[in-house]
Amino acid sequence: MASIRAGSQQALLVVDVQVGVMAECWDAARVIAQIATAVARARAAGVPVIWVAHADAELSQGSPAWQLVPELKPLAHERLIDKHFHSSFEQTELEQVLAEAGIAHIVLAGAASGWCIRATAYAALERGYDLTLLEDAHSTANLVLDDGSRIDAAQVMRELNIALHWLSYPGRRNAVAGAAEFAFGAA
Template sequence: MAQTYDPRRTAVLLVDPYNDFLSEGGKIWPRLEPVAKEVGLLDHLRSVIASAREAGVQVVFVPHRRWEPGDYETWDHPNPTQRAIMKRHSFARGTWGGEFHPDFQPQEGDIVAHEHWAQSGFANTDLDLQLKQHGITHVVVVGLLANTCIESTSRFAMELGYHVTLVRDATAAFLPEMLYAAHELNGPTFAHAIVHTDQLVTAFKEARS
C-alpha cells in the first residue's frame, strides 16, 4: 500500500544543506560529488522541498554546528567527524561554506532547529520540542550524509515515536557502499518507509488535493 501523509502532521527535515556539502567550491563537495550526481541529489532535494511547501508540509532545517575557533579542542572524546571538522573547519560560521545552499533558504513558516554538535539532529537541540509543538507525527528525512546525520537523526526520531520516511535519491554519501548500507542494510531496521523522490512527490500531491 502506498504511504500517505497528512500535511498537518508531516514535516520534511532538511539536514545540513550547507555550501560546503552541496556547492561547487565547498570543502566537502569533491568527496560527495560522484554519488550526489549519480543519484541526482540537488534536483531531488529541490523537488522534495518544493512539493512539501506546495502541499503545506512543514519544512524544518536541521543544521550541523557551524565550526568556530576552539570547538572540540578541549573535549575529552571528539568523534572522528569532529576531529575532521577541527582540521578542515567545515561549515565555519561567518563563511560562505557555512551558509545554506542558495536553493535551500528558510522561508516564512519554516523552522530552523538549533544546531547539532554530532550526528543526530535531535541530541542536545530543540528539534523534538519544535516538532511536537507543531503537531508533527511523521518525518521525512533528507539531506546529508545518508550514513551519518540522516541515519542518526532518523533512528532518534523512531526512538521518540515518530513515523520515519527515508528518501533514497534525496541524500548521498561519500561512497556507493555507504549509500547502499544506509538504505538496504540499516534503513529497514528503523524506517517505516523508504521511497524515491517521485513517490514522495506524488504522495504530497495527493495529500494536497
C-alpha cells in the same frame, strides 16, 4: 519503549545541505535537485519544511561553507535548527519544534548519509516518530579508511536505504521512497 507519536502530521526534515558538506558528497547536483523536488512538493501539500545546519570546529557557523547551498533556501516562516552533533535531535530544539507542530511522521533528506542522516533516522525512530527516508535525496562522501581501503558513497547510501526499508520498531512505521513519488500530506 519510546512514546509513540500520535497522529499523522508530516514534516520534511532537510539536514546539512550546506556548501561545505555538499561539496564533498557523491552526485551532489542530482541529490540537491531531488531535495529541491521534495521541498517543492512538501510546500505544495502544506507540509512543514524544517532545515538543519551543522556547525563544529571544521564547519564554522556563519562561514561560507556553513551556508545552505544556493539552490535550497528556507522560506521566512520555515525553521532552521542549529546542531553540533550527528543527530539532529541531540541538544537541539528539534523535538520541541516537532511537538509544537504536532508532527508524528518525519520525511528525511540531506547529508551525510552514513553520519547525520543515519543518526537522525535512528534517533527519530527511537523517539517514537514514523520515518520515511527519501532514498534518492541523501548523499555522502566516499570514505577512505586508515588502511587505504575505500567505501564508495553509493554503497553507503544503498546500505542505509536497505536498512531503513527492513528496520522494525514496535508501533512505528519506517520506509524509503523516491522524492518525486512520496505522498506528502497523505495519512
